[in-house]
Amino acid sequence: MDDLADQGLLIPIMKDWAHEVRELGNEGTHPQPGTSGTEERDAKAVVEFLNFMMRVLYDLPNDIAQFRESKK
Structure with missing residues (x-):
């Protein structure tokens, strides 16, 4: 995400959002013992971010x- 932002493909607020989403992904990928795993709202937030990012980039x-x- 930093590279995309450095190239001017992501605006700074999207870069910040990407890092927040990455943290959600890390929590889901590497759950701590005794935690309930990824919550539905977090999964939806990741999907929303990815949809928006694909819209912006492509x-x-x-x-x-x-x-x-x-x-013309």
């Missing part, structure tokens, strides 16, 4: 390119 550039092409 869909948005394509949408912009299509818009620019339509102006």
Whole structure:
């Protein structure tokens, strides 16, 4: 995520969000004894982040390119 932010592909707030989501993922991947594992709301937060990130990284550039092409 830091590399994507350094390249200007993620805005700073998305980078911050990515690190928060990464911590949720780490908790789910490496649960501590006696914990209940990943909660549904945390899993949904990860999916929401990934959907948004894919939109920003893949869909948005394509949408912009299509818009620019339509102006020619």
